[in-house]
Amino acid sequence: MKYMLLIYDNAQTRETFLGEQGEGLMAEIDAIMNELTESGELVGGEALADPSNTKTIRLVDGAPAITDGPYAEAKEHLGGYLIVDCESVERAADIARRWPSARFTPLEVRPLMDTSGAEM
């Protein structure tokens, strides 16, 4: 079963990761990424640029209205994601629990929709 781990950051995340515990936190991330690569569970993942780089696009009366910045101001924003292929949701949740940013900001674990289905 494939799960997406949505990793939320806040305004302090960069600072935390650049601070004195930063090196340790990055090493933890590397260790988890290595573990997921070696176990054959890692399907993909990306980090997102800072929310200030966001363009928000709406159609207003059929015409695109483009504004700089995120759609909604929020204390937390999506900082990146991982896609893992795991035996169980418990395993996926365990990876999220150990992800270092979980100590500061939450992660969400969401199953991916499958294009296959069983007859009912």
Add this chain to the structure above:
Amino acid sequence: MRSDADHVDLLRRLAPQVLGVLVRRFEQFDACEDAVQEALLAAAVQWPQEGLPDSPQAWLITVAARRMTDQLRSEHARRRREDTAAAQVPADDGFAPAPGDEQRPDHDDTLTLLILCCHPALSPASQLALTLRAVGGLTTAEIASAFLVPEATMAQRISRAKQSLKATDIPFAMPPEPERSERLRVVLHVLYLIFNEGYIASSGPDLQRSELTREAIRLTRAVHALLPDDGEVAGLLALMLLSDARRPARTGADGTLIALAEQDRALWNRAYIEEGTGLITGALARATLGPYQLQAAIAAVHDEAPRAQDTDWPQILALYKLLERVAPNPMVTLNHAVAVAMVDGPRAGLDLLATLDADDRMAAHHRLDAVRAHLLEMAGDHAAARSMYLTAARRTTSLPEQRYLEARAARLTGGNDP
């Protein structure tokens, strides 16, 4: 003139035979498996261009053995450089392909390899991947695309599985009884999982995935040929054939799921139904009863009905009662409840479903909601059925199931419904 498809079939059939010869000669399963995979890839490129060799099996063994010899030589050379007390370098002819490398016709390593690849030390995902590569002869790219993961991910899964096997240091031989029977159960379960992975795939981007069904049937056929008296092997093969027989009818042109009761039975694969029915009838008459045989028997009763309303539900109900006794699990109870509803009415079925509400494995499962919705619809409680279909639609992680459940809910949206 042979087509590429013929070559693929031949290569997949020969893969475990070639691997068996190599492992017996060189022992190192992980390296031998790589060498065989390279030989298969070489054959897939060369044979269509240069024609089939006189003995394809000997060709593959020679090429794979040469890879192993090269690799062992370079390892020896490396060790000699590293270690001043150099190990004795074996003479060249120790590794040269020997005449008579052809397998004796009465000898087949498929089962030994299957039991090895389905070793309990491996995770189910690894067992599936390794079985498809080492016994099925599929390439890593083919397996990756069937499971919709990047090739690097699948390569890592396979290589890790082989490392785990190496660590357990098990000999390449059939385990003695009673371990053998236990391990065979694991093999059958892995083949069942491979089948299911392909069976639930519908169309379009999933075509590659549905090839897993064909592969599972092919491998189970091979096991059945080696163990013709094992009732559960026959039962599993029958179950696969009787289920796959319905494949042409179970999805519409646009990939939507069609319920068993509404399928166009003229599209069912008659040859598969006949073969499956013959297998299960024979097994039930001779062998010890088991869960695969019972599931196959249930599938056979469905397949034998010319129309949905001709289905012999009392017989299906009797079979589910047996199955609950032999292999109780909540999924069986779920299907049992449908049979109860068909024989004793929807309320009786709903009562049986209620027993699953306390089961943590099922309480929030979309299948429980979906079956409950069906039975509520049967009972005429359309408002409750509709809301239950929508709950199931929200809970499923399958797009076609979601579409199916939403369509069922939409059907129940009457004019006077809010």
